[in-house]
Amino acid sequence: MSQSLLYHAFGVRGYRYVSTRFERGEMIVHVELPRESLRCAACGSAKVHVNEKFLRQWRSVPVGSKPVFIEMNVPKVECQSCGTRRRVEIAFADQRRRHTRSFERYVIELLTFMTPIDVSRHLGISWDLANDIQKRRLQRRFAKPKLKQLRRIAIDEIHLGKRHRFITLVLDLDTGAVVFVCQGKGADALKPFWKRLKASGAKIQAVATDMSPAFRSAVLDHLPKAALVFDRFHIMKLLNEKLTELRRQLYREAEGPLGKDVLKGIRWLLLKNRENLDPSKDEHRRLEEALQLNRPLAIAYYLKDDLRRFWEQEDFVAAFEFLDDWCARAQASRIRILQKFANTLLGHRSGLLAWYQHPISTGPLEGVNNKIKLLQRRAYGYRDLELFRLRIYSLHETRFELVG
Ligand SMILES: [Zn+2]
Known part of the structure; x- marks a missing residue:
């Protein structure tokens, strides 16, 4: 294998290719560090003396579906300049990692469109390793999200x-x-x-x-x-909760099983937006019938349906008037729950109307x-x-x- 292939395929540069062997369906590429490249890991001095060697393997990018490992005898050297005895640094892999940097880049690339589970299955690596690689990348990128550009x-x-x-x-x-x-x-x-x-x-x-x-x-x-x-969605949700509260209250006050049944059957219909009522289930008719029997509920329901129009007004002034009008109608309803809700809206008026300047x-x-x-x-x-x-x-x- 040429030095160029070693570099372009597996990201290994500055090492000498020795041999390739195949074991249990895996490809193992043996390389070595040229004697003249040996450096002290502490001070960088080239005046080093090789003490011993440790055989190590790093997972690299696969060839097709065949896993590839880079193998090397890692020399432990004694520095004649500073006296440190340490293993030489490996250029193609991070310390204490059992895979190459190019493998890590490959996993990261895959993770942008596959889940860690998919990636671990595809590469035959553990889920933990895929996760670990992802975590380290995310830490580098997102440990401190940049906030300067926020508007x-x-x-x-x-x-x-x-x-x-x-x-x-x-x-x-x-x-x-x-x-x-x-x-x-x-x-x-x-x-x-x-x-x-x-x-x-x-x-x-x-x-x-x-x-x-x-x-x-x-x-x-x-x-x-x-x-x-x-x-707006939180406001509508809050009003829906008020409507549920009102229905519950009316249910308690309803006389006879008939009155109660009508209220029971429309529990969810009240919360739906009008256009989402299901004609095949006769939901319009059921709702209308129930509302006719319960004036307070009808008032509350129509007011709820109407409030959505607050966000559909022509401009700030129209919205301002709409809100005033809506709240006046809610106050006139004499329904305690609605009156309180109207007060809440008026207390938050500027934040409601701000939508017309920043529709967010x-x-x-x-x-x-x-x-x-x-x-x-x-x-x-x-x-x-x-x-x-x-x-x-x-x-x-x-x-x-x-x-x-
Ligand atoms: Zn040294």
Whole structure:
């Protein structure tokens, strides 16, 4: 094998090719370090004396489906300049690794469109090794995400079940990259983020969050110049919860089994958007009938359906008027739950209207959320928390589809 092939195929340069042999379906390329290339690993001196040699192998990139190993007797040398006795450094592999750098690059390339499980099967390596290579690459790349370019961000927390409970995420809305992941929720979880953000000198223009007081005051404290935009999906979800609460209350107050049955049957229909009602299941008719029997519920339902139009107004002024009008109607309904909700909206008015200057939401985090749950289901999550966190940072550049 020529020196050139050794280099271009296997990334091994500066070593002399000795022989190739085939064992158990593997190709083993034996190389050696020319005597004149021996250097002291400590001071770099060429005045060294070879003490002993250790036979070592490194996995390299395969030829087709055939695994390839580079094999070499690694000399341990004694330096005549500084007295150090140490093994010489290997140019084609990192210390303490049993694979070459070119193999590592190859695995990383494969990992951009295959999962670690696929890669480990394809290359016949352990899942741990594929993961380890990935982890080291992700650490190099994402250990400290760059925040300087951030302009518009979304903040949200997601619930990952009993074991991990909550994690809080910050998403760069312009690139789709997760720029901060932290276990826990609320204002405390964000503290390290504010610190890093301040150090980065980023100029944040707008932040999308839900209406929770924790996020609200945290953003006001740390980014007083940024526009705070309350996420439309969280607001609609909150109103849906109010509707469920109202239905439950009406159910308790309903007299006779007939009144109760009607309310029971429409539990989920109330939460659907009108255009999503299923005609084949007669959902429109069932909902209408129930609403006719329950005036308060009908009022609440139509108000809910109407609030979505807040985000479809012509401009800021129209939206301003719409919000006032909607809240006035909610107040006039005399339904306590709706009146309270209207007060909440009015208390968050500027954050609602800010949408007309910065039409952003935490919606993109919803997609990230789903991907994280898939990652978690694939057992990345509980084996190695650090890797899980790094994988979240790299989600936006994963080219393969994550499927359950
Ligand atoms: Zn030396």
